[in-house]
Amino acid sequence: MDLQDKLNQKGLRLTKPRQVVMTILERATVPLSPQAIHQHAIENQADIGLVSVYRTLELLTTMGLVRRVHGQDSCEGYVLASPGHHHHLVCRTCDRAVEFTGTDNLIPLLEQLQHETGFTVDEHLLQLYGLCPDCQN
Amino acid sequence: MDLQDKLNQKGLRLTKPRQVVMTILERATVPLSPQAIHQHAIENQADIGLVSVYRTLELLTTMGLVRRVHGQDSCEGYVLASPGHHHHLVCRTCDRAVEFTGTDNLIPLLEQLQHETGFTVDEHLLQLYGLCPDCQN
């Protein structure tokens, strides 16, 4: 099912700004800020407004198609939400990010904590920071 | 060596806003935003300006006494760069937080990732969200 169907299903529409934002995110390798996305759009002769970028990101995020992440300096960054739960390893220098999923390692920790504290744990945020191969000089 | 000495050593001064901010961070259990810190200060009859909070946080961060982290919603959060490393388990309903340190579980994951991606990983942010015993109804 493509984006158009997903939108129509909810009585929403596939419009130019939405297409453009989605395409840009699909091609992106790093989390992009709203302004960065807008910039990319303009450079690709797609004349959309910054406001629509914000609104589209909010929509796509609530639809679960896009995920918001926090870089170290750049606060707001958006990336395509690939299926499943995953985390990011972000380069402190160039902000390049790698996604990973293996969080089985956390399970024993979670269980231990739930037992010790009485909390139930149902969500977690794990972000790793370091240097990517190119920035290790 | 206490804060006063550390500051004087560089020709800087220990002033009321700096004391207050430091004390608040020492008592905090979750990352605090600049405004949250300011709020706390006011509530404790410490009449300091928001601007000083910002400037103090910048100073303490460059001195390595405080660390800036990015939470889920609150972008800017500051925590004491305490010796060792700790994380938080936060109740989604009442915001009560528990600190924990056991991150040995992460080490295999880190090593595996460093190997697979070529990144070096030197910092991480782990926050767990759930419900505390009181809020589980």
Place this chain on the structure above:
DNA sequence: TTTAATGCAAACTGTTTGCAGCTCT
């Protein structure tokens, strides 16, 4: 006494909202 630091106010930057006109279905 000297000079760092404060706090106000004003400038900025990034994000959100109201609304008239436009467009996808």
Place this chain on the structure above:
DNA sequence: AGAGCTGCAAACAGTTTGCATTAAA
């Protein structure tokens, strides 16, 4: 045709900067 969407402009919120005054050393 009609409801959803866009884009402008204006309102907002959070952060930074300039400058005269205060206070730590």
